[in-house]
Amino acid sequence: MTRYLPAFRAITTREALRFLHQRERFLAALVRPLVWLLVFAAGFRAALGLSITPPYQTYITYETYIVPGLCGMILLFNGMQSSLSLVYDREMGSMRLLLTAPLPRWFLLFSKLCAATFIGVLQCYTFLAVAWAFDITLPPLGYLTALPALILAGLMLGALGLALSSFIKQLENFAGVMNFVIFPMFFLSSALYPLWKMAESSELLHDICAANPFTHAVELIRFALYVDIAPWPLLWTVLATLVFMALAIWGYDPARGLVRRKG
Amino acid sequence: MSLKVSDLSFSYGPKRALDAVTFEARSGKFTALLGPNGAGKSTLFGLLTRLFTSPQGVIEVAGQDLRSAPRAALAQMGIVFQQQTLDLDLTVRQNLTYFAALHGLSGRDARTRIDAALDRLSMLERAHEKARALNGGHRRRAEIARALIHQPKVLLLDEPTVGLDAAARAAITTHVHDLTQDHALTVLWATHLTDEVLPDDDVVLLHQGRIRATGPAQDLCGTQTLKDWFLSQTQAPA
Structure with a gap:
């Protein structure tokens, strides 16, 4: 254990430092959801009528509805960003330094994942603070109860990023991830519109959205923000995290030889 | 050995x-x-x-x-890769501290070893410089020093x-x-x-x-x- 703690601390600190060095990344991470919240949501407020469904106990504005989805969006982009930085690390060689440390590979990857999640959660709280300043408020206790949900959702999306990074051969291929992972995952979810609304237009789309792990991560955050637990999304998110993590560990297995591609 | x-x-x-x-x-x-x-x-x-x-x-x-x-x-094993593997935005000492931690070394023990390794490669006076500021030869020396920290x-x-x-x-x-x-x-x-x-x-x-x-x-x-x-x-x- 004495070997593990310094390594965990070092990996997370390095990721945090790297994030601090990239102020543009922080700004972009914040501006993106705020544009959705303050521009997109304002425009759609009139167009979309929302009925009272759990966890909401009263009519809510559209801005309020999409706050959990935008938290999910932050974590999704952050997960993919950390995946991008892993591919970059591999191309630049610093991944070799990490992978040749005398520690189990799963632990090294898990440490990276925790670091990425920590940064994602930090971004979420910054976003929630700005939203609060614009009078989009949540139950005070919700800010606290959302923490475990944000961490779990962050771990799930970070693990997805890790798994993807082990299959992306080159940095240039990353644009494909944007088109084929981020956008479908985000739009085919309950982030922007409730699933019952989706069912009104297409049963098939509704079913796809319902199977999307991102939907469950968003619902988990939504209920947690209202001091409530959603058992099914919780289970689904935990399962997806485990599957993505197992995929990442398999992808980085030395016998499979990920790094040898850059030989 | x-x-x-x-x-x-x-x-x-x-x-x-x-x-x-x-x-x-x-x-x-x-x-x-x-x-x-x-x-x-x-x-x-x-x-x-x-x-x-x-x-x-x-x-x-x-x-x-x-x-x-x-x-x-x-x-x-100490390893110096062909590719440059320093984090250019970190100082030499930060780079070495990161590596030491990956080998389970921290605190005073890590500091002592890092100083000794840097001294051995005549790099001690550059410990506080960012890796980006070093020339190719000094970056390499820093990497060799790093590979020796855990003896x-x-x-x-x-x-x-x-x-x-x-x-x-x-x-x-x-x-x-x-x-x-x-x-x-x-x-x-x-x-x-x-x-x-x-x-x-x-x-x-x-x-x-x-x-x-x-x-x-x-x-x-x-x-x-x-x-x-x-x-x-x-x-x-x-």
Whole structure:
């Protein structure tokens, strides 16, 4: 254990430092959801009528509805960003330094994942603070109860990023991830519109959205923000995290030889 | 405490990159892994550092089998990769502290070891500079210092002088030769540049994935220069 703690601390600190060095990344991470919240949501407020469904106990504005989805969006982009930085690390060689440390590979990857999640959660709280300043408020206790949900959702999306990074051969291929992972995952979810609304237009789309792990991560955050637990999304998110993590560990297995591609 | 490789083979799909490679790098000796580009040196380094593994062959690092005890073996190994692996936005000390932590070292112990390693490579006064501010030679020195923090028994260097000017190249080669003797290190230095090898260094000649010769440089080349011997061995039909 004495070997593990310094390594965990070092990996997370390095990721945090790297994030601090990239102020543009922080700004972009914040501006993106705020544009959705303050521009997109304002425009759609009139167009979309929302009925009272759990966890909401009263009519809510559209801005309020999409706050959990935008938290999910932050974590999704952050997960993919950390995946991008892993591919970059591999191309630049610093991944070799990490992978040749005398520690189990799963632990090294898990440490990276925790670091990425920590940064994602930090971004979420910054976003929630700005939203609060614009009078989009949540139950005070919700800010606290959302923490475990944000961490779990962050771990799930970070693990997805890790798994993807082990299959992306080159940095240039990353644009494909944007088109084929981020956008479908985000739009085919309950982030922007409730699933019952989706069912009104297409049963098939509704079913796809319902199977999307991102939907469950968003619902988990939504209920947690209202001091409530959603058992099914919780289970689904935990399962997806485990599957993505197992995929990442398999992808980085030395016998499979990920790094040898850059030989 | 040496590095032993026995019967190591590796293929990229149908292409055989290493074929039954067997050699030993002795303790306290500078062993040059000499081979032209494409000989399989980088593949061998990938296997030695467990970036990937092969089902065939055995690698023993200071008595530890890399397959059955990978972490114990890696803990005995210092590695300098061909690619530059410093985080350029961090200072030299921050880079070394990060590495020390990956080896379970922290606090005062890590600081003492980092100072000693930097001092050994005459880099102590540059500890607070950002890696980006260093020239190629000093970055390399910082990487060698980093590879020594955990006091490994075996030091692997994969073409460490690539991209350096003549003076920096000579300085680093001399430094590592000195380290080998002063600290009874086992050094495996991959290169295709024969002027980095001294007459009493051990040489392992790798060509087209196979070991062609092993032994002290002066014994192998006889009356020829090492460069001529190397060319005669690697330009002849395989």
